[in-house]
Amino acid sequence: MKRYLATITLSVMMLFSIAPSYANQSLLNQTAHAKAAEQKANKQREGEFAATEAQLKRELNALQAKRKRLDKDIQTLSDTFQVNEQILADKEKQLTLATGSLGEIFGVVRQAAKDVQLEQQRSVASIGAAADVAVVSAIIEAKSIPTKDELYGLWQAYVHQINAGAQASLVSVPYVDHSGEISQKQVLRLGAFALADEEGYLAWDASKHIATRYSVQPDSALLSSMKVSQGVSVVAVDATRGALLEQLANNPTLIQRIEQGGIVGKIILGLLLIGLLIGVYRALILLSIKSKISKQLKQVDSPTADNPLGRVMLVHKEDKSPTIEALELRLLEAVMDEQESLEKGISTVKLLAAIAPMLGLLGTVTGMIDTFQTITQFGNADPRIMAGGISMALITTVLGLIAAMPLLLVHNMLSSLSEGIRNIIEKQGVGLVAERAEQAQNLKLTTEQNASQEVIA
Template structure:
């Protein structure tokens, strides 16, 4: 057993000593084969590199030859370009010398064409002259000197514009009504100033080639139904070609101005109406009283109670006072009662006349407060934002003054009527007192004479 183990150990040792030699031999063979393959690949790559290098050198020579040729062509073209530039400069000098003043004429013609175009766009003379508009536009947009036909065409456009501006003719144009419907309508064209239909002036839109009606017409508008054959009637013509007619719509009416006054303005108008009604009523009453007094003056012996003078005379007739002073006081009392009746409503009218301008001042202050509040919120960049408060401030002041003036006139008229009637009554009352005093004096004088006569009879 021991021999067997020794033999096995020796065999293993021999195998282990032989294994490295086999491995080294195999590695050496592999390395030799790899080196041979690499040398073969390197030779092949060197051959490819040499072929590529030769090809690139041939291409380089070709490009260098082409570059030389292009440089020669560039030099040739540069010489040609310079020669052409010099030729072009010479030609431009020759053109300038040849045209002479034609360049200035072109500028003048273009400016004249622009003037004609502007006039045609602003006025109604362009209606029916579409060919002239196209001709003028072509002259303005042209880059060269206009031809003879274009110059003659511009001259004819001038002549037709002048001719149309001096005539009143009827033309058919597209018309847009308030509902937005477009229709063809025959209207009257008054020169270059206005268009008119049966309702008044029309606004002409040259860009859209359509007409619309103005919202507000002047007092004497132009009408298409007018007979222009026998002569032009008296009409209002807007020399600004529609600018003033458009501003008519911005002018507020009387009701709109009153509406701008706000609640204060309406109160002032109410006070004015109340004062006028009171004044009218009292004026009718006083005139009626004065008429009755005039009739009573003709019949003082037959007084009636339907007028102040008759009532004062009745007081005199019914008075049984023993003294003149008592009668005078009774008549003064009667006159004061009548005066109180005569002055009814006059103080109210005076009060309303005094309150009206004060309310106008109140509206002014209120409107200015509103204006300042608007300025605080939105600034003062746009005046239209402040227009409401300023309108109220001014309108209420005007309304207050307008209300105060007629009320003062009514108060003065009523005071005059009342004062005249009162003077008549007082004058008649003084006359009655004087009459009673004369009668008393006559009785006093008659009593001594009667006593002396009776004494003589007794003697």
Template sequence: MKRHLAKVSLALAAALCVIPAHASQELLNDTNKAKAADTQHNKAREGEFASQEQKLQAEYDALIKQRANLNKSIDSLSAKFQSNEELLAGKEKELTLATGSLGEIFGVVRQAAKDVQLEQERSVATIGLDEDVAVIDEIIEAKSIPSKDQLYGLWHSYQHQIDASSKASKIMVPFVDGSGELQKKTVLRMGSFALADDNGYLAWNATKQIATPYTVQPKLTLTSSTDLSSDLPVVALDVTRGALLEQLANNPTLSQRIEQGGVVGKIIIGLLLVGLLIGVYRAFVLMSIKSKINKQLKDVSNPTDNNPLGRVMLVHKEDQSPTIEALELRLLEAVMDEQESLEQGISTIKLLAALAPMLGLLGTVTGMIDTFQTITQFGNADPRIMAGGISMALITTVLGLVAAMPLLLVHNMLSSLSEGIRNVVEKQGVGLVAESAERKQEAAA
């Protein structure tokens, strides 16, 4: 500011040297006015600065005082906290000495309550005992020693559970039928083991508090109409409380097994049925032929054409051959014709017996291909995804073997029966040739 005034003074002096006196006087007056204005402005600013400094100093002093008060409060709270910690430790020590073995009792009671809760979740005997469930939950969630009422509640829960488990009774439960409709239904409760309605056992969902029918019922199923008034009623109970009954749905029936075999399995069953039909028909025909041959053997002098032996004997009777060799050839021809008719269908059964295991192997390969395709698409993390292909692979193999074994047995039986008939016819044919040879030899003599 002083430097600025000096410059202004020099400028005025220089101006005075070159301008007239009256003009210099005016310039001097203007300069003085400007100087006075600047001085007044500077004083105002200095006053403002001083006021701001005083205000900041007051705020600073207030903050210093507040900090001192806070430090003083912190020291007081720290001392109080330390005192409370010491007091709390002393109280806890007094509590431990006062409770003594009650803490141990709390642990035992809590563990017993958990055991009861586990039984309540699994057993149908808990149905209708909602108050006992609430008491047990309260004891388990408690953080302090159980009260007298809670101990009595645990005792009563045990008693109610035992009473309900020892008798059969009719109760009302929420029931969901096959159509998904929820309704109230009267069912029979057999202790803590099972629920049953008119159609059989019911599954109890303790979480949702509803009963649903099992998919598959055992043979000796329990129903609500079962007579329990006799001294020794015969009922089937699942002591696993539903685990075995649930497994019944996982055991497929014979028809379901065949369905798992797919198209190949059905073809194998078809081959088995066709082979058995052919075998039964041919067995009936051969047994009839054998019966007719046995009847013919009793009356050799009167041959008929309703059986192979009679037709061979008719050939011998009508023969006009000049030599024994010619007669023998004609009889051999007749026996071969009869053998061909006797063996009809037997080769077909043998073919079916050979095809059945081959089709089973085809089904196995097809099932494994499906399994590998499933693994490619979904991975092998879940075995249930691959169960379809593996089931088809194994079932078709079993069906092929099951079909082949009875067909082979039927083939062997028919072959033996046919062979026995053919041997009888051949033996009689040889006898006829020998008889003719003896007659001609006697005639020649």
């Protein structure tokens, strides 16, 4: 401020020295007024500065006092925190000592709860036990030692599971029919093993809580398999809880097995049918012939042409051969003719019996070729693909053997019948020749005796 006044004074002095004399008085007046105004403004500004300085000092003192209070509070909290830390450490030690054995119990309880939960997930005995499922899940998910109520709930879940698995009861479950519609259905729960209704067994999906019917039911229906033993109803159940019933769908039926054989299998079955028809037809004919021959044996003196033996006897009766050898040849010819008619169709059955297994082997070879071709294209990462193809290939061999065995039996039966009839005919033919030979020998002896008597006479 002093420097500012000195500058103004110097300026004024210079103006006085330079300006004309007539303006000196006016300039001094103006300078005085300006100086007075400036001094007033300076005093006002100094007052404002002093007020601001005093306000700032008061705020500084308040902040310093507040800082002292905060420092005191921080020290108090720090001391309290240290004390609490020490108390907490002591309490944790006491808790560790107090819950040392309870920790092992907690582990055992959680393991037991997991076992119960696994049983609930795969067993139909948990149907209608939503409260038990919730209690067990809460124990498994808990991070602290289970309470008394939770332990009691776990025990009750065990009891309910055991009781439900030991009795048959009616329960209502969501059921999905073949059309895909869901409805509530009352079914019979057989312990912890299966669900069933009047039509058969049901599959239970524990994840979706839905019952569906098995695609393939056992051969014996549920109600028909029930038995009563000492007043108690006994019914067969799947002890694997549905695993065996599910495998029934993977077991092909007889029709499906035949379809797996393909065209070769159908040809083999066709040969079997043809062979059996031929065998039955020829067996009926041979049995009829045997019956007629039995009747003819009772009427030797009156042969008929409706049976082979009768026709052979008619040949003997009508024969006019001069010698026994000629008669024997004629009878042999007749027997051979009859034998040809008796053995008709037998060779065909034998041929079919031989062709059937060969066709089965052919089907197996072609099926194996297709199987290995599939493995070449898609790889053999899944053994079921290879096993299924080999199984289908072997079906033709099975069909061939199945066809060959009855055909061989039919062939043996027909051969035995034909051989028996032929033996009867041959035996009777030999008897006729022997009878003719005896007659010729007797005639010769009679002639010789008559000739001797004539000579003596």
